[in-house]
Amino acid sequence: MKKKLVIAGFVLLLAAILVFAAIQFTNVSASESITEGEARELIKDRYQGEIQNLKKVNSNYMIEMKKGEALYEIMLSENGGDILSFEKKEQDSIGKQKQLDxxxxxxxxxxxxxxxxxxxxxxxxxxxxxxxxxxxxxxxxxxxxxxxxxxxxxxxxxxEVKSPVKNLTEEEAIQIALKSEPGEVDDISFEESERGSYYLVEIEKDDGREAAVEIHAITGEVLSVSWDD
Structure with a gap:
Protein backbone atom coordinates (compact mmCIF):
# COMPACT_ATOMS: atom_id res chain seq x y z
CA MET A 1 0.00 0.00 0.00
CA LYS A 2 2.81 2.35 0.91
CA LYS A 3 4.53 1.47 -2.36
CA LYS A 4 1.42 2.40 -4.36
CA LEU A 5 1.23 5.75 -2.58
CA VAL A 6 4.87 6.45 -3.42
CA ILE A 7 4.30 5.63 -7.11
CA ALA A 8 1.17 7.79 -7.23
CA GLY A 9 3.05 10.66 -5.61
CA PHE A 10 5.89 10.29 -8.14
CA VAL A 11 3.45 10.35 -11.07
CA LEU A 12 1.76 13.48 -9.73
CA LEU A 13 5.11 15.15 -9.26
CA LEU A 14 6.20 14.27 -12.80
CA ALA A 15 2.95 15.59 -14.23
CA ALA A 16 3.37 18.83 -12.30
CA ILE A 17 6.92 19.20 -13.63
CA LEU A 18 5.73 18.64 -17.23
CA VAL A 19 2.91 21.16 -16.86
CA PHE A 20 5.31 23.71 -15.39
CA ALA A 21 7.82 23.11 -18.20
CA ALA A 22 5.12 23.47 -20.84
CA ILE A 23 3.98 26.77 -19.33
CA GLN A 24 7.53 28.06 -19.17
CA PHE A 25 8.22 27.00 -22.77
CA THR A 26 5.07 28.75 -23.96
CA ASN A 27 5.99 31.92 -22.12
CA VAL A 28 9.52 31.86 -23.49
CA SER A 29 8.27 31.31 -27.06
CA ALA A 30 5.72 34.09 -26.71
CA SER A 31 8.31 36.46 -25.31
CA GLU A 32 10.66 35.74 -28.23
CA SER A 33 8.07 36.52 -30.96
CA ILE A 34 8.86 39.82 -32.71
CA THR A 35 6.49 42.27 -34.38
CA GLU A 36 6.78 43.64 -37.92
CA GLY A 37 8.12 46.90 -36.56
CA GLU A 38 10.78 45.07 -34.56
CA ALA A 39 11.67 43.02 -37.63
CA ARG A 40 12.17 46.22 -39.64
CA GLU A 41 14.39 47.78 -36.97
CA LEU A 42 16.38 44.58 -36.54
CA ILE A 43 17.22 44.40 -40.28
CA LYS A 44 17.96 48.13 -40.53
CA ASP A 45 20.27 48.05 -37.52
CA ARG A 46 22.03 44.89 -38.61
CA TYR A 47 22.55 45.67 -42.31
CA GLN A 48 22.14 49.47 -42.53
CA GLY A 49 19.84 49.10 -45.53
CA GLU A 50 16.50 50.55 -46.69
CA ILE A 51 13.46 48.30 -46.27
CA GLN A 52 11.52 48.16 -49.57
CA ASN A 53 8.91 45.59 -48.63
CA LEU A 54 7.95 43.37 -45.68
CA LYS A 55 5.29 40.68 -45.53
CA LYS A 56 4.53 37.79 -43.22
CA VAL A 57 4.77 34.29 -44.66
CA ASN A 58 3.51 31.65 -42.22
CA SER A 59 5.60 32.24 -39.09
CA ASN A 60 8.37 34.14 -40.87
CA TYR A 61 8.94 37.60 -42.30
CA MET A 62 9.89 38.03 -45.97
CA ILE A 63 11.84 41.28 -46.27
CA GLU A 64 13.19 43.12 -49.32
CA MET A 65 16.06 45.43 -48.47
CA LYS A 66 17.91 47.84 -50.73
CA LYS A 67 21.52 48.66 -49.96
CA GLY A 68 23.42 50.80 -52.42
CA GLU A 69 22.43 49.62 -55.88
CA ALA A 70 21.65 46.07 -54.77
CA LEU A 71 18.41 44.49 -53.57
CA TYR A 72 18.35 41.62 -51.07
CA GLU A 73 15.63 39.20 -50.01
CA ILE A 74 15.79 38.17 -46.35
CA MET A 75 13.78 35.49 -44.56
CA LEU A 76 13.52 36.30 -40.85
CA SER A 77 12.02 34.00 -38.20
CA GLU A 78 9.15 35.56 -36.24
CA ASN A 79 10.23 33.59 -33.17
CA GLY A 80 13.63 34.78 -32.09
CA GLY A 81 14.48 36.93 -35.11
CA ASP A 82 16.88 34.41 -36.65
CA ILE A 83 17.99 34.97 -40.25
CA LEU A 84 16.79 31.93 -42.18
CA SER A 85 18.00 33.05 -45.63
CA PHE A 86 19.75 36.01 -47.22
CA GLU A 87 19.81 36.30 -51.03
CA LYS A 88 20.74 38.99 -53.51
CA LYS A 89 18.05 39.54 -56.13
CA GLU A 90 18.63 40.02 -59.86
CA GLN A 91 19.55 43.50 -61.11
CA ASP A 92 16.22 43.91 -62.96
CA SER A 93 14.41 43.82 -59.62
CA ILE A 94 16.29 46.74 -58.07
CA GLY A 95 13.55 49.31 -57.89
CA LYS A 96 13.18 49.00 -61.64
CA GLN A 97 10.78 46.97 -63.67
CA LYS A 98 11.62 45.62 -67.06
CA GLN A 99 10.26 47.84 -69.79
CA LEU A 100 7.34 46.53 -71.80
CA ASP A 101 8.06 45.80 -75.45
CA GLU A 160 -10.46 66.77 -83.85
CA VAL A 161 -10.13 67.02 -87.60
CA LYS A 162 -12.51 69.82 -88.46
CA SER A 163 -14.09 70.02 -91.89
CA PRO A 164 -13.32 73.23 -93.78
CA VAL A 165 -15.94 75.92 -93.26
CA LYS A 166 -17.95 76.63 -96.40
CA ASN A 167 -21.43 78.03 -96.76
CA LEU A 168 -21.65 78.16 -100.55
CA THR A 169 -22.27 75.04 -102.57
CA GLU A 170 -20.25 74.41 -105.74
CA GLU A 171 -23.27 75.24 -107.87
CA GLU A 172 -23.73 78.59 -106.14
CA ALA A 173 -20.03 79.37 -106.59
CA ILE A 174 -20.28 78.51 -110.30
CA GLN A 175 -23.25 80.84 -110.81
CA ILE A 176 -21.40 83.72 -109.13
CA ALA A 177 -18.28 83.05 -111.23
CA LEU A 178 -20.30 82.95 -114.49
CA LYS A 179 -21.90 86.28 -113.66
CA SER A 180 -18.41 87.71 -113.30
CA GLU A 181 -16.96 85.95 -116.33
CA PRO A 182 -19.47 84.33 -118.73
CA GLY A 183 -18.29 81.21 -120.51
CA GLU A 184 -18.10 77.45 -120.05
CA VAL A 185 -16.99 76.06 -116.69
CA ASP A 186 -13.97 73.82 -117.21
CA ASP A 187 -13.23 72.91 -113.57
CA ILE A 188 -13.99 73.87 -109.94
CA SER A 189 -12.01 73.12 -106.78
CA PHE A 190 -12.15 74.05 -103.11
CA GLU A 191 -9.00 75.74 -101.73
CA GLU A 192 -7.79 77.06 -98.39
CA SER A 193 -5.27 79.79 -97.69
CA GLU A 194 -4.31 82.30 -95.02
CA ARG A 195 -7.09 84.52 -96.36
CA GLY A 196 -9.64 81.78 -95.74
CA SER A 197 -11.42 79.16 -97.85
CA TYR A 198 -12.52 79.81 -101.43
CA TYR A 199 -13.68 78.13 -104.64
CA LEU A 200 -11.46 78.33 -107.70
CA VAL A 201 -13.63 78.23 -110.80
CA GLU A 202 -11.90 77.83 -114.17
CA ILE A 203 -13.94 79.23 -117.06
CA GLU A 204 -13.17 78.82 -120.76
CA LYS A 205 -14.08 81.99 -122.69
CA ASP A 206 -15.40 82.19 -126.23
CA ASP A 207 -12.16 83.86 -127.39
CA GLY A 208 -10.06 80.87 -126.27
CA ARG A 209 -8.75 82.40 -123.09
CA GLU A 210 -9.29 80.78 -119.68
CA ALA A 211 -10.30 82.73 -116.58
CA ALA A 212 -9.62 81.54 -113.03
CA VAL A 213 -12.15 83.09 -110.67
CA GLU A 214 -11.71 82.92 -106.89
CA ILE A 215 -15.02 82.96 -104.98
CA HIS A 216 -15.04 83.33 -101.18
CA ALA A 217 -16.57 80.11 -99.82
CA ILE A 218 -18.61 81.90 -97.13
CA THR A 219 -19.51 85.35 -98.40
CA GLY A 220 -19.62 84.60 -102.16
CA GLU A 221 -17.38 87.61 -102.86
CA VAL A 222 -15.28 87.49 -106.05
CA LEU A 223 -11.77 87.65 -104.64
CA SER A 224 -9.81 87.73 -107.87
CA VAL A 225 -9.83 86.92 -111.57
CA SER A 226 -6.72 85.74 -113.36
CA TRP A 227 -6.19 84.85 -117.00
CA ASP A 228 -4.39 82.03 -118.75
CA ASP A 229 -3.85 82.89 -122.41
Whole structure:
Protein backbone atom coordinates (compact mmCIF):
# COMPACT_ATOMS: atom_id res chain seq x y z
CA MET A 1 0.00 0.00 0.00
CA LYS A 2 2.81 2.35 0.91
CA LYS A 3 4.53 1.47 -2.36
CA LYS A 4 1.42 2.40 -4.36
CA LEU A 5 1.23 5.75 -2.58
CA VAL A 6 4.87 6.45 -3.42
CA ILE A 7 4.30 5.63 -7.11
CA ALA A 8 1.17 7.79 -7.23
CA GLY A 9 3.05 10.66 -5.61
CA PHE A 10 5.89 10.29 -8.14
CA VAL A 11 3.45 10.35 -11.07
CA LEU A 12 1.76 13.48 -9.73
CA LEU A 13 5.11 15.15 -9.26
CA LEU A 14 6.20 14.27 -12.80
CA ALA A 15 2.95 15.59 -14.23
CA ALA A 16 3.37 18.83 -12.30
CA ILE A 17 6.92 19.20 -13.63
CA LEU A 18 5.73 18.64 -17.23
CA VAL A 19 2.91 21.16 -16.86
CA PHE A 20 5.31 23.71 -15.39
CA ALA A 21 7.82 23.11 -18.20
CA ALA A 22 5.12 23.47 -20.84
CA ILE A 23 3.98 26.77 -19.33
CA GLN A 24 7.53 28.06 -19.17
CA PHE A 25 8.22 27.00 -22.77
CA THR A 26 5.07 28.75 -23.96
CA ASN A 27 5.99 31.92 -22.12
CA VAL A 28 9.52 31.86 -23.49
CA SER A 29 8.27 31.31 -27.06
CA ALA A 30 5.72 34.09 -26.71
CA SER A 31 8.31 36.46 -25.31
CA GLU A 32 10.66 35.74 -28.23
CA SER A 33 8.07 36.52 -30.96
CA ILE A 34 8.86 39.82 -32.71
CA THR A 35 6.49 42.27 -34.38
CA GLU A 36 6.78 43.64 -37.92
CA GLY A 37 8.12 46.90 -36.56
CA GLU A 38 10.78 45.07 -34.56
CA ALA A 39 11.67 43.02 -37.63
CA ARG A 40 12.17 46.22 -39.64
CA GLU A 41 14.39 47.78 -36.97
CA LEU A 42 16.38 44.58 -36.54
CA ILE A 43 17.22 44.40 -40.28
CA LYS A 44 17.96 48.13 -40.53
CA ASP A 45 20.27 48.05 -37.52
CA ARG A 46 22.03 44.89 -38.61
CA TYR A 47 22.55 45.67 -42.31
CA GLN A 48 22.14 49.47 -42.53
CA GLY A 49 19.84 49.10 -45.53
CA GLU A 50 16.50 50.55 -46.69
CA ILE A 51 13.46 48.30 -46.27
CA GLN A 52 11.52 48.16 -49.57
CA ASN A 53 8.91 45.59 -48.63
CA LEU A 54 7.95 43.37 -45.68
CA LYS A 55 5.29 40.68 -45.53
CA LYS A 56 4.53 37.79 -43.22
CA VAL A 57 4.77 34.29 -44.66
CA ASN A 58 3.51 31.65 -42.22
CA SER A 59 5.60 32.24 -39.09
CA ASN A 60 8.37 34.14 -40.87
CA TYR A 61 8.94 37.60 -42.30
CA MET A 62 9.89 38.03 -45.97
CA ILE A 63 11.84 41.28 -46.27
CA GLU A 64 13.19 43.12 -49.32
CA MET A 65 16.06 45.43 -48.47
CA LYS A 66 17.91 47.84 -50.73
CA LYS A 67 21.52 48.66 -49.96
CA GLY A 68 23.42 50.80 -52.42
CA GLU A 69 22.43 49.62 -55.88
CA ALA A 70 21.65 46.07 -54.77
CA LEU A 71 18.41 44.49 -53.57
CA TYR A 72 18.35 41.62 -51.07
CA GLU A 73 15.63 39.20 -50.01
CA ILE A 74 15.79 38.17 -46.35
CA MET A 75 13.78 35.49 -44.56
CA LEU A 76 13.52 36.30 -40.85
CA SER A 77 12.02 34.00 -38.20
CA GLU A 78 9.15 35.56 -36.24
CA ASN A 79 10.23 33.59 -33.17
CA GLY A 80 13.63 34.78 -32.09
CA GLY A 81 14.48 36.93 -35.11
CA ASP A 82 16.88 34.41 -36.65
CA ILE A 83 17.99 34.97 -40.25
CA LEU A 84 16.79 31.93 -42.18
CA SER A 85 18.00 33.05 -45.63
CA PHE A 86 19.75 36.01 -47.22
CA GLU A 87 19.81 36.30 -51.03
CA LYS A 88 20.74 38.99 -53.51
CA LYS A 89 18.05 39.54 -56.13
CA GLU A 90 18.63 40.02 -59.86
CA GLN A 91 19.55 43.50 -61.11
CA ASP A 92 16.22 43.91 -62.96
CA SER A 93 14.41 43.82 -59.62
CA ILE A 94 16.29 46.74 -58.07
CA GLY A 95 13.55 49.31 -57.89
CA LYS A 96 13.18 49.00 -61.64
CA GLN A 97 10.78 46.97 -63.67
CA LYS A 98 11.62 45.62 -67.06
CA GLN A 99 10.26 47.84 -69.79
CA LEU A 100 7.34 46.53 -71.80
CA ASP A 101 8.06 45.80 -75.45
CA UNK A 102 6.33 47.61 -78.32
CA UNK A 103 3.84 44.81 -79.00
CA UNK A 104 2.54 44.91 -75.41
CA UNK A 105 2.33 48.69 -75.57
CA UNK A 106 0.33 48.46 -78.82
CA UNK A 107 -2.12 46.03 -77.19
CA UNK A 108 -2.60 48.47 -74.30
CA UNK A 109 -3.17 51.34 -76.74
CA UNK A 110 -5.68 49.38 -78.85
CA UNK A 111 -7.56 48.41 -75.69
CA UNK A 112 -7.76 52.08 -74.69
CA UNK A 113 -8.52 53.50 -78.14
CA UNK A 114 -9.54 51.04 -80.88
CA UNK A 115 -8.19 52.37 -84.14
CA UNK A 116 -5.17 52.38 -86.42
CA UNK A 117 -1.81 53.07 -84.76
CA UNK A 118 -0.22 55.49 -87.23
CA UNK A 119 3.07 55.94 -85.40
CA UNK A 120 4.80 55.13 -82.13
CA UNK A 121 8.05 56.37 -80.63
CA UNK A 122 9.96 56.28 -77.35
CA UNK A 123 9.81 59.49 -75.32
CA UNK A 124 10.48 60.76 -71.80
CA UNK A 125 7.38 61.76 -69.84
CA UNK A 126 7.95 63.43 -66.46
CA UNK A 127 11.47 61.96 -66.30
CA UNK A 128 10.17 58.43 -66.99
CA UNK A 129 10.53 56.28 -70.07
CA UNK A 130 7.33 56.10 -72.13
CA UNK A 131 5.89 55.39 -75.56
CA UNK A 132 3.98 58.03 -77.51
CA UNK A 133 1.55 56.86 -80.20
CA UNK A 134 -0.75 58.55 -82.71
CA UNK A 135 -4.01 56.66 -83.26
CA UNK A 136 -6.45 57.34 -86.10
CA UNK A 137 -10.03 56.82 -84.88
CA UNK A 138 -12.77 57.75 -87.34
CA UNK A 139 -12.04 61.38 -88.25
CA UNK A 140 -9.97 62.12 -85.14
CA UNK A 141 -6.30 61.69 -84.37
CA UNK A 142 -5.54 60.73 -80.77
CA UNK A 143 -2.16 61.13 -79.09
CA UNK A 144 -1.57 58.60 -76.30
CA UNK A 145 1.44 58.36 -73.99
CA UNK A 146 1.98 55.08 -72.12
CA UNK A 147 4.43 54.46 -69.26
CA UNK A 148 7.03 51.99 -70.59
CA UNK A 149 7.27 50.13 -67.27
CA UNK A 150 3.77 50.07 -65.80
CA UNK A 151 1.71 50.24 -69.00
CA UNK A 152 -0.34 53.08 -67.52
CA UNK A 153 -1.81 55.64 -69.92
CA UNK A 154 -0.32 58.87 -68.57
CA UNK A 155 -1.45 61.30 -71.28
CA UNK A 156 -4.22 61.43 -73.89
CA UNK A 157 -5.09 64.18 -76.34
CA UNK A 158 -7.73 64.11 -79.08
CA UNK A 159 -7.14 66.31 -82.10
CA GLU A 160 -10.46 66.77 -83.85
CA VAL A 161 -10.13 67.02 -87.60
CA LYS A 162 -12.51 69.82 -88.46
CA SER A 163 -14.09 70.02 -91.89
CA PRO A 164 -13.32 73.23 -93.78
CA VAL A 165 -15.94 75.92 -93.26
CA LYS A 166 -17.95 76.63 -96.40
CA ASN A 167 -21.43 78.03 -96.76
CA LEU A 168 -21.65 78.16 -100.55
CA THR A 169 -22.27 75.04 -102.57
CA GLU A 170 -20.25 74.41 -105.74
CA GLU A 171 -23.27 75.24 -107.87
CA GLU A 172 -23.73 78.59 -106.14
CA ALA A 173 -20.03 79.37 -106.59
CA ILE A 174 -20.28 78.51 -110.30
CA GLN A 175 -23.25 80.84 -110.81
CA ILE A 176 -21.40 83.72 -109.13
CA ALA A 177 -18.28 83.05 -111.23
CA LEU A 178 -20.30 82.95 -114.49
CA LYS A 179 -21.90 86.28 -113.66
CA SER A 180 -18.41 87.71 -113.30
CA GLU A 181 -16.96 85.95 -116.33
CA PRO A 182 -19.47 84.33 -118.73
CA GLY A 183 -18.29 81.21 -120.51
CA GLU A 184 -18.10 77.45 -120.05
CA VAL A 185 -16.99 76.06 -116.69
CA ASP A 186 -13.97 73.82 -117.21
CA ASP A 187 -13.23 72.91 -113.57
CA ILE A 188 -13.99 73.87 -109.94
CA SER A 189 -12.01 73.12 -106.78
CA PHE A 190 -12.15 74.05 -103.11
CA GLU A 191 -9.00 75.74 -101.73
CA GLU A 192 -7.79 77.06 -98.39
CA SER A 193 -5.27 79.79 -97.69
CA GLU A 194 -4.31 82.30 -95.02
CA ARG A 195 -7.09 84.52 -96.36
CA GLY A 196 -9.64 81.78 -95.74
CA SER A 197 -11.42 79.16 -97.85
CA TYR A 198 -12.52 79.81 -101.43
CA TYR A 199 -13.68 78.13 -104.64
CA LEU A 200 -11.46 78.33 -107.70
CA VAL A 201 -13.63 78.23 -110.80
CA GLU A 202 -11.90 77.83 -114.17
CA ILE A 203 -13.94 79.23 -117.06
CA GLU A 204 -13.17 78.82 -120.76
CA LYS A 205 -14.08 81.99 -122.69
CA ASP A 206 -15.40 82.19 -126.23
CA ASP A 207 -12.16 83.86 -127.39
CA GLY A 208 -10.06 80.87 -126.27
CA ARG A 209 -8.75 82.40 -123.09
CA GLU A 210 -9.29 80.78 -119.68
CA ALA A 211 -10.30 82.73 -116.58
CA ALA A 212 -9.62 81.54 -113.03
CA VAL A 213 -12.15 83.09 -110.67
CA GLU A 214 -11.71 82.92 -106.89
CA ILE A 215 -15.02 82.96 -104.98
CA HIS A 216 -15.04 83.33 -101.18
CA ALA A 217 -16.57 80.11 -99.82
CA ILE A 218 -18.61 81.90 -97.13
CA THR A 219 -19.51 85.35 -98.40
CA GLY A 220 -19.62 84.60 -102.16
CA GLU A 221 -17.38 87.61 -102.86
CA VAL A 222 -15.28 87.49 -106.05
CA LEU A 223 -11.77 87.65 -104.64
CA SER A 224 -9.81 87.73 -107.87
CA VAL A 225 -9.83 86.92 -111.57
CA SER A 226 -6.72 85.74 -113.36
CA TRP A 227 -6.19 84.85 -117.00
CA ASP A 228 -4.39 82.03 -118.75
CA ASP A 229 -3.85 82.89 -122.41
Missing amino acids: EEKIKKIIRAEEPGEVLSMKKVTHKEKSAFEAIVQKDEDKIKITVDAQTGEVVFRYTE
